[in-house]
Amino acid sequence: MKATHIRAVRTRGGLSLRVDARAVTVVVLLVLVALAASVALIGTGDFPVSATDVVRTLTGNGTRIQEYIVRDLRLPRVLVGLLVGAALGLGGALFQSISRNPLGSPDVLGLGQGATAGALVVIVLFSGSATAVTLGALAGGLVTGFAIYLLAWRRGVHGYRLVLVGIGVSAMVTAVNGYLLTKADIVDAARAVVWMTGSLNGRDWTQVWPLLVLCAVLVPLVLVNARGLLMTEMGDDLSYALGVRVERVRMVLMVSAVLLTAGATAAVGPVGFVALTAPQLARRLTRSPGPNLVPAMCMGATLLIVADLVSQRAFGADQLPVGVVTGVLGGAYLLWLLVTERRAGRI
C-alpha cells in the first residue's frame, strides 16, 4: 500500500505527529455530509422547514413555532441518531480490531441480541414503560457483553475464540428471544418487533444527555489507547516486545466497546449493520491500515443519519424504522464489496 498521503508534523520542541492527509479529508467530508443530512432531516416531516430556516432557528433566530418544532421535537432525534451512529461505528471498529475479523462486529457477537433479550423481558413479562425498556436493554447488553468477554477469557482474549463464543452466546440468546416473542400477546409482540428493528421515532432530550455523557467519557479514553490497539494488530508477541501492555489495552477497549454498543442499543434498539459496515467503509475510504477509529465513528454517525433521512423521505414520516434501511443498505454494501473485491482479485 502506498502511503504518500501520510506526513509527519514536527514542532520545535521535538514533538512529532503523523498526519494522514487522506484520513483527515475523509473525516472532514463525512462530518460535512452528516451535518447536511442532519439539517435536511430536521426539515423533514409533517411540517416541512426549509434548510435556511433550520439553520436560522438553530442559531436562535426562528419564529416560535419553528423553535418548538426544531429544538424540542426534531433536534433531539437527530442528536440521538448522530451519537448512536458514532457509538456504534466506534464500538464496531474496536470489536473488529480486537477480534481481527471483519465480521467480528457486535451484531454477530450477540450484543444486539442480548440487549433485545433485556428489552423483551421488560416488554413481554412486565409490559414496562419506555424508560424501563431502555434500562432493561442496557442491562441485557452489558450482561451479554461481559459474559462473552469472561467466557472467551483464557489467559487472554484471542480473536477467533471471542467470535466463536459470541456466536454461541448469540444463538442461545436468540432462542430465548424467540421464545419470549411466542409468549407475548400480539400488541406486545408488535411493540417488541419495532424495538428490535431499531428506530429513532419519538426520541427526546432525556435520551440525548446520557448518550452525550457516555460518548464524552469513552471516546477520549478509547482514542488515548488507540496507539496500543494499532500495535496489537501486528500480533501479541511483537506488541509486547514494543512495550504495549496488550491485555490491559484490550480490556480497557473491550469494556469501552461493550459500554458504547450497549448504551447505543438501549437508546434506539439494535440498529443492524452500522457497526458492521461503518468501520469497513471507513477503512476503504481512508485506505490506511489499522482500526481507523475516528473515521469509523464519523462514518457510523453519517450512515445512521442518512439512513434515517432515506427512510423518512422514501416511505413517509415514521412509517419504517431506520433499522430496516440500514439492514438493506448493509446487505447491498456487502454485495458491492463482494463484486469489487472480486474484480480486484482480493478474495
Added chain:
Amino acid sequence: MVVDSVPETRAVSASAPPGRRAAARAVGLLVSLVVLAGVALASIAIGAKELPPDQVWHGLFHDTGTYADVVVDERVWRTLLGLLAGAALGLAGAVLQALTRNPLADPGILGINAGASAAVVTAITYFGVTSLNGYVWFAFFGAAAVGALVWFLGGSRGATPVRLALAGTAISAALYGYLQAVMIMDDAALGRMRFWTVGSLASATHSTIVQVAPFMVVGSLLALGLARPLNAVAMGDDTARALGAHLNRTRALSMLAATMLCGAATAACGPIVFVGLMVPHLVRSFTGPDLRWILPYATVLSPVLLLGADVIGRMVARPAELQVGIVTAILGGPVFIFLVRRRRTTQL
C-alpha cells in the same frame, strides 16, 4: 463467519492401526444407530399427554382409532419428521463446512434460512397463505432461489469459500431487512411468523412429510456420495486439483445437495440453526477429518440431538411445549462454548 481454516484434524485413535480404527468407527456407528432407535421410541412414547406403554403399543400395532391411538399416530409422524429433518440438517451442515472449509458454516451462512423466511412472510402477507402445508413450497422455493443466487454472486465457477460466505451474509442482511419491514407493517404476518421462526416439529403431518421427504432423500444420497471429492477439496484448491478432483463440479453439487436438504428441513420445521453447526463439530472430534465417516455419523447423530431436544421440550413445559429450535439452541450453546474454550488457541 469468515474463519477460514482447515477443519480440525485430530483423530482420537490416530496411533491405532488403520484396520482397527475402521472397525472401532463401524461399531461406533452401530451404537449410534441403537441410540437413535431409543430416542425415536422415546419420542413416540413421551409427550404432553401421558400415555401408559400398553396404550402406546396398542396405538402402534393395533390402531383402532381410539383417542390414544390418534395421539400415537400424530407422534409417529412427528418423530418421522424429526428423523428426516435432523438427518438433513446434520448432513447439510457437514457438507457446508467441508465446502466452505469453515468449521462455523451452517445453513444460516448461505442465506438459506433467510431465503425461506422471506418467502414464508411473502406467502402470508401477499398471497394470503395460512396453512402450514402451504408454507412448505414457498419456503422451499425461497431457500432454493437464495441458494442459486449465492452461488452466482459468489462467483459460480470461480467460487471460493470466503466469497460464498460473504454472499450468503450479504443476502441474509438484505432479506432480514425486508422481513422486518413486512412484520412491522402487517400484524397478521407477525402473528404467524413469530411461531414459524423459532422452529418446531409440531406441525408434522402426513402431507408435510410426503412433500419434503423426496428432496431430503435425494439430497442425502447426493451428499453421502460427495464424501470422497469433498475430502480432496478440504486439502485446499491446489492440492485438490493436483489430486484430480473436479473442483467446480464438486462445489456445484455440494451447493445443490445442501440447498435441497436445508430447504426441505427449513420448509417443514422452520429455521433450526444449531443442529447443522454443532453435530458435525462433535462428530469430527472422534472420527477425524475423513468425510466418509463424518457424513454417516452426522446423519445418524443429528436426529438424536433433534429428537432428544424435542422430547425434552415436550417434557419441561407440560401441558404446553417448548419448540425444538429453542431447546437445541439452549442446550447446544453451552456445549459449543465448551468446545471452543477447550481447544488450544493455535487450533482455532
